[in-house]
Amino acid sequence: MSELPLLDIDRMAKRYGERQAVRGVSFALWPGEVLAIVGESGSGKTTLLNMIAGRVAPDAGAVRFRTAAGPVVDLAALPEADLRRLVRREIGFVHQNPRDGLRLSVSAGANIGEPIMAAGARHYGSIRRAAAAWLERVEIDPARLDDLPATFSGGMQQRLQIARALVTEPRLVLMDEPTGGLDVSVQARLLDLLRRLVADLGISVVLVTHDLGVARLLAHRLMVMQQGQVVESGVTDQVLDDPHHPYTQLLVSSVLAA
């Protein structure tokens, strides 16, 4: 791991009316690292993720991101046009519901091709080749390149969404419950796939989940959130095997041992 963090989150805060959703969260993410954020519903995980992605404006705090070109920029303070350009090039987002991340009315190929076209590709043949190659990479039959995602199963849609998020080879990928809503065997396959892709591409990932099993399989480091605050963080196995905070202990003990 390199010495400089890719992402440096500094005292992020967000309030929705009376409710403080995120209270002063700070952490750093190094290149190639997978960080899982766990916690119950309403603990501020998704809000935090959306603030990093520039989808929700934070009330306070900084999101320092080291760009491919070198300089570190604060995503929270970047002008909108620059932010959009940067996010499009260097940050991928995987939604819990593939319908939020896909265009269901256009073919699988167009879904994967859109980010490349948005980045400036104007050669139909090469866009199509890239799309077919990525379908294969996420274990979907390339013969389904021209099929609508609406005809895909839930697991396939999620894999298609992952291909769409990764096709531009972003340096940072943000995932919001990527395995939510899938049955267990499909989840296992998806986790295998994600693990392999993350290792192959050397991308950094911030993964939001409430499933400790997913966190254990994928994440190098774990952060536990409760009521908008980080209550415990550390190496995944260490936190899960030896939880210190009462909330983490409750969380770990409430999982059925398989």
Next chain:
Amino acid sequence: MSAAHPGYNFAYLDEQTKRMIRRAILKAVAVPGYQVPFAGREMPLPYGWGTGGIQVTASIIGATDRLKVIDQGADDTTNAVSIRRFFAKTAGVATTTRTNEATIIQTRHRVPETPLQAGQIMVFQVPIPEPLRWLEPRETRSRRMHAEADYGSMYVKLYEDIARMGRITTAYDYPVMVNGRYLMRPSPIPRFDNPKLDRSPALMLFGAGREKRIYALPPHTPVKSLDFEDHPFTVERWTQRCQRCGSGDSFLDEIVIDDRGTRRFVCSDTDHCDTRLERRSAS
């Protein structure tokens, strides 16, 4: 031509409204391809029949102008006849069907075959001005996309066409980039007419009545139709010639003329066709 009807202000609209629309037109000309909102008025015809075009024409027309109105290329269809008569009555202006005699040409669906000249003004009737509408239903988002020139997603549509049909099948209202900056809908003209917009010596004004937007192409503005490097933009070609005038390079209408499916191909631009016929019988 007869004098204007005394019951109306010149060209129907009141002077304040015309000034407001002229201001929108000036802004549109200053920023080619940008959609300028304007306070569109109720007109004495339904939306979709050319309310936007009529308001633009009413604001720019002067007593010495000569107006031509085309609908689907023809001067003698209901819409064209009604609008021409409307301005003859309310402004008392001269009208014509000849492209080269007109100073203002209001049109729906076609650009004349006869090359336009400097000093002429084309007024297009626009049903849907927003090229990103099919992609992004939210106006706030599509305006932001325009502001940031964020047009890459527009290629998704062309990609789908090629993936499904093997070629780009969008036949009319084919999206164009104006002056390398704004994405624009050229109104529902066939893509055959798109090259006529590029660096045209005439001023082109686009009026959308229902959505209350005006946009413009000043003379000599570069207009490029979207395409892929390996699937370049092309226009329609016919194997037939016009069966009236024999033209082999104009946009042809295919007309079924009996119950057995017999077809006849004729020029869509009636003035172009008639002029060629006259020239032939004269020589």
